[in-house]
Amino acid sequence: MAQTQDTVEFPPVPSALPPTMRAAVLFGPGNLRVVDRDVPRPGPDEVLVRVATCGACGTDLKILDGHFPQIPPYGQFTPGHEWTGTVVDVGATVDEFAVGDHVCIEAHRGCGRCDNCVVGRYTACLNYNNRAKGHRATGMTADGGFAEYAVHHVSALYRMPEGLTPEDAVLITTAGTSLYGLDHLGGYIAGDSVVIYGPGAVGIMAAQVCRALGAGTVILVGTRQSRLDRARELGIEHVINSRETDPIEAIKAILGPEGADLTIDASGAQPVPQLCVEGTKRGGSILFLAFYHDKVEFDLSAAIRKDITLHTSRGEGGNNVRRAVSLAAQGALHCKELVTHRFSLEEIGEAFHVIRDRIGDPMKVVITP
Incomplete structure (x- = not known):
């Protein structure tokens, strides 16, 4: 059963690395099994990490269901x-990190040359999934964190400051997604009005x-x-339940008839792109962070007319x-407060059942080896 209260701590450095570990391996669509695997060893520019926790999300469901391109062969691949x-170990050229450091990651490590x-x-x-040229994306094109140990390139690791927990770290990676999106806008939103669709973790x-x-x-x-x-408990003052009220009317009641300077879609719901166009002011911006289950339709001409x-x-x-x-x-940023469900690695099947069927309204589910 899921743990709902105990928090996760960073694991200690073992006195000696074991030869094998437990890891969730994808053997085919819908066939994720926890098995024994060899503990990986870091290459010259890699770091070996004893995993404290690994978040699970909708992208993992696509991977598990066989709808995510370019994953490694079935029977060999660990998602997460x-x-x-x-x-717990560093490669021959690594001096940026030391054994015992607590780290969080970026999932993507580009080739560094395109x-x-x-x-x-x-x-x-541009060399996505080309390991020979240096690219890898942990849990997507390379083994990930649904395991006791994982290796990662030194360029995609960040040392965690004192006082932050593993569950903070999982959501910090999620926060990086919205920060990168705002980078595309120029990053300067001080004083602007922002509407965000989708009160999930992102x-x-x-x-x-x-x-x-x-x-x-x-x-x-x-x-x-x-x-x-x-979200309101975490300091977001204005929230709108679109099941109970017209969101565009509610937005304009707060901001005025022109609408928002910036609208962000973090929901992935099919109708939301059209709502974004309707609720954004002339000359404003829309940022799409979400992935969609299918093709979306919205009035692009209206977006053009509104510049x-x-x-x-x-x-x-x-x-x-x-x-x-x-x-x-x-x-x-309040991060660990969004973790609602915790499972052991051996319970990973139950964890994805909870995510898929939205049992207990999961916000962020984490797996602890």
Whole structure:
């Protein structure tokens, strides 16, 4: 059964590394099994981490169901891309980290040589999934954190400041996604009005990030009151339940008839892009952070007539996890408060059942080896 109260601590460094570990391996669509695997060893520019916890999300469901491209072969691949833990070994060239350091990660490590990577857009690496050229994305194109130990490239790790927990670290990675999206906008939103659709982990972290960066008014829109209530507890003053009221009317009642300077879609719901267009002011911007289950339709002509700028971004590029770590250390982001369900690695099947069927209204589910 899921644990609902005990928090997770960073694990100690073992006196000696074991030869084998427990890891969740994907043997086929829907066939995730916890088995014994060899403990990996770090390459020259890699770090070996004893995993403290690994977050699970909708992307993992796509991977488990066989709908995510370019994963490693079945029977060999361990998913999990939101993990954190304690450094237990380092490669020959690594002097940035030491054994015993607590770290969080970026999922993506670009090749470092293509045009996009050179300018910090490594989540759009032109050599995606080309290990020979240096690219890998943990839990997506390379083994991830649903295991007792995981290796990661030194360039995609961040040391955790004192006072922050493993569960903070999992959500800090999530905050990096919204910070990277705001990078695409220029990052300067002080005094602006921002509407965010989707009070899940990404949406609530985005709302906190916008508030921390000085947004004038932040409004969070969603359909589940329990999540909106959680956001309000974390300091998001304006929340709108779109099941109970017309969200556009409610937004304009708060901001005025022109609408928002910036609208962010963190929901992935099919109708939301149209709502974004309707609720954004002339000359404003829309940022799409979500992935959608299918093709979406919205009035692009209306966006053009209103001179709205449309932005998309993927993942946590541009070194934005480092910025998220700083904001969390300053107390500007509340992270672990979003963790609602905790499972052991052996219970990972039950964990994904909870996520898929929304049992107990999961906000963020974490797996602890």
